[in-house]
Amino acid sequence: MDHIVTVQDVVTAFEPWMEPTAAELDAIEREMPVIRAEMELLDAQIVVIDRTPCELDERRIRRARRRVLAAHRDHVNGLSGQTDGAA
Numbered sequence: 811m812d813h814i815v816t817v818q819d820v821v822t823a824f825e826p827w828m829e830p831t832a833a834e835l836d837a838i839e840r841e842m843p844v845i846r847a848e849m850e851l852l853d854a855q856i857v858v859i860d861r862t863p864c865e866l867d868e869r870r871i872r873r874a875r876r877r878v879l880a881a882h883r884d885h886v887n888g889l890s891g892q893t894d895g896a897a
Contacts, residue, residue, distance in 0.1 A: 840888065847881040850874045 830838075851874035858867045 841885060844878070844881040844885050847874070847877040851878050 851871070854867070854871045854874045858871070863871070
């Protein structure tokens with residue numbers, strides 16, 4: 811009997827042991843401000859991808875970059891306060 815690996819992978823792709831753990835979900839939740847800030851920056855960059863940015867676009871991109879840096883800073887500072895070795 812020949813095994814079809816792709817079908818087997820699809821069948822086992824949703825096994826309970828493959829779900830994210832509570833710790834992984836918590837880590838994602840702590841990182842959400844960074845993810846949101848990076849999405850905002852990406853949105854601002856996509857808007858001007860096919861045109862010359864006007865002054866308002868440039869401000870939006872600068873503001874989004876500052877938010878990304880601040881979110882990264884806050885995230886890293888939050889990690890440095892942890893004692894479980896996650897940092």
